[in-house]
Amino acid sequence: MLIKELGEFGLIDRLNSLVVGQRSGPDNGAPFSFRLTVDTGDDTAAWKTGVATELLTTDTVVEGVHFTRSTTPWRDLGWKSLASNISDIAAMGGLPLYALVTLGLSPEAKVEEVDALYAGMLEIGNQYGVAIVGGDVVSSSVAFITVCLTGLHPGQPMLRSAARIGDQIAVTGYLGGSGGGLRLMLEQLEASAEAAEYLKQCHRRPQPAIAEGRALTEAGVAAAMDVSDGLAGDLAKLCRSSGVSARLYADRIPVHPLLRQTFPEGYLDLALSGGEDYLLLFTANAETVGKVMPGLSEGASVVGEIIAGDPGRVTIVDHAGVEKELNSAGWDHFG
């Protein structure tokens, strides 16, 4: 069987079950090992160190698959390659700490490009309190960047598996801006200067929701993940992990006026499956949601509810009040 037949998410499932099913023991014989508390399958892995819970995540971008030089300058690419990892830490409610950076580069690459890439990583690293403490550089005909990032949570991290029937579903800001910015650049569409600037900024300089994640976890929110592949696909993953279904309401999906202005037909699709927004999706009971919403920034909205049903099934009630199944495949890079 070929990888493309299995698909990205089929492959991930297969590998997850392999590594858990064939592991010889959870504590691995290390006489002073830290106890694993979040295994493969969430935004990060996590273990208890005795004084806190440590988080570990990794994310890779490959040229031609996740980015192109024409739509993402090197400095922004550096920013984004760290941002996607910081966002995973945010999804757990943690603070990011130490990063290792691996660069796959052609020998013909320019040193100035690498400098610009690192300038972007240092910029976001310094803004979010992340130190790059090592890594690897390798020769590769296809450029890629892998970041591995640790984080800390003083207590219990938020999980994908903790959504409960009856929970409200909320997001921490406007959706679809990054996807809109990418489409604007790829298709060279017309837009107002203000909209073009806003949408490109969404795509090139996403702001991981560390403060929001801390606020949610401190308020007692138990279930969260970051929106990196699009709300539809990511919510389906959260629901599958929690063994529940979800219902969204099209009218409640938060979309920035400049996105709606630029894509009057397509804004909802972008919000649902645009990807790379790097804000948080979370679920909690109405009381907890009511407590946290006033502290979140513009665009934060309750968008639906967790319901009983097939694990991972997501429906949306459209503007006419008709409930439809959402394609929950997410963005499959192998499909």
Next chain:
Amino acid sequence: MLIKELGEFGLIDRLNSLVVGQRSGPDNGAPFSFRLTVDTGDDTAAWKTGVATELLTTDTVVEGVHFTRSTTPWRDLGWKSLASNISDIAAMGGLPLYALVTLGLSPEAKVEEVDALYAGMLEIGNQYGVAIVGGDVVSSSVAFITVCLTGLHPGQPMLRSAARIGDQIAVTGYLGGSGGGLRLMLEQLEASAEAAEYLKQCHRRPQPAIAEGRALTEAGVAAAMDVSDGLAGDLAKLCRSSGVSARLYADRIPVHPLLRQTFPEGYLDLALSGGEDYLLLFTANAETVGKVMPGLSEGASVVGEIIAGDPGRVTIVDHAGVEKELNSAGWDHFG
């Protein structure tokens, strides 16, 4: 300037100085951050968690650069891709713990190949007490594998920067086997069945020196690193990091009889620059070295001494007693 003009080690130096020089603060503002004790430039990064020192390392292999399918079957590739990271933990004197695995794969790759790759990773993982707790899969026209691995040390890790003038230099086993095995396969050379089996095994199934690293650190050895690029280049790195020079003795370099039999002319070159042996290089005063040597396995030898001189300079006294400069560039994948 192009990366190939700067070279792999020039690039690493540049990036190391960037990430340290432009970091906004060592503690990064996190209110409960762990204190960084080993920064970029050693085998792993390290920080104190309150109960132990945690280690973090990453290593990547790219098809056509670090491996070919003809010389390394998928299962062995899985073994090796984890082995090189476990070896970095061994070099600090730690125990390996949790791994994240990133696979860059073509959509046309076979699922059976990924299964075999993971079988090899699980095999070495279970042998060394490592659990794979997450990762990433991405589409890439060039296959690559990145592993990020944590480890623990109950006290002070061994460092590249701790070699002192007057120290003896020792290695924990026979050198050059892996490079010999690779050359045997690439050049399709003649060898006895016994030698071919031994050398291929050295190349395909290196055994990271976790037990040796623990023994060294418990005996008070302060300076160590793993031999992954060849003794000559790796010793030069250790010396540069410690601000010292080194003198090796050709007669004392431990070479397995089957390597010498197969490469009667080339065995010393293989031992000095073959790479991927994944044993440990360490330095300590004569008393400490005398204490640890009897507990190490076959091949472990004192090979030279740390002397005053230009940081990173390594010379070798040949079989005729003549001292010569060793090319200390190591294996530069961009050169």
